[in-house]
Amino acid sequence: MNEMNRGIGVALSAITFAQSLKILTHKAQTGKWDWRPLFQTGGMPSSHSAGVSALATYTALKTGKQSIETALAVVFGVIVMYDAQGIRRHTGEIAQLVNDLDEDIELLSGHYPDLFHARRDVELNELLGHQPAEVGGGAVLGIALGLISYYTRMKR
Structure with missing residues (x-):
């Protein structure tokens, strides 16, 4: 090289x-x-x-x-390492919360017919950053x- x-x-x-x-x-x-x-x-x-x-x-x-x-x-x-363990990791944690929330709303909508919920076809990627x-x-x-x-x- x-x-x-x-x-x-x-x-x-x-x-x-x-x-x-x-x-x-x-x-x-x-x-x-x-x-x-x-x-x-x-x-x-x-x-x-x-x-x-x-x-x-x-x-x-x-x-x-x-x-x-x-x-x-x-x-x-x-900057790259701070971003990898900070912002990107927190984005992944938020994605996990959103995915869990989607499941919870789907469960609730089964009990309440007036509550319409269309589940996303693809979950958000949760593994984005680093510990x-x-x-x-x-x-x-x-x-x-x-x-x-x-x-x-x-x-x-």
Whole structure:
């Protein structure tokens, strides 16, 4: 990989690796193999956190901690990780409440004929964000991959 694209490569590799690990963490939690976590948001580890942490780590090592590139990568990373465990997680919790409310209204409408309710065909996606531990796990994974990428580059 040429030097100019190595930062992009390490970030995308970290995202792919983290998404792949979700298959294993799903198996550990449920005892069942399932490929769907590979294409879903949420879960352990956070691929968003892994990607931005790998990029920030590699950038800091390559350009120095005082560079504008490092500042941009770190600030971008903090925003992404905050969003993943904050806003996106809360959106998922609200989706779960809406889905539960839809079920409750459907149950009530069965007891009260005057109450009309048309149930949605598809429920809202509830797994949108991350718990803080999932964000932390992704960050640790990303930092490790950023370090590996930088130091393997140096040996060539």
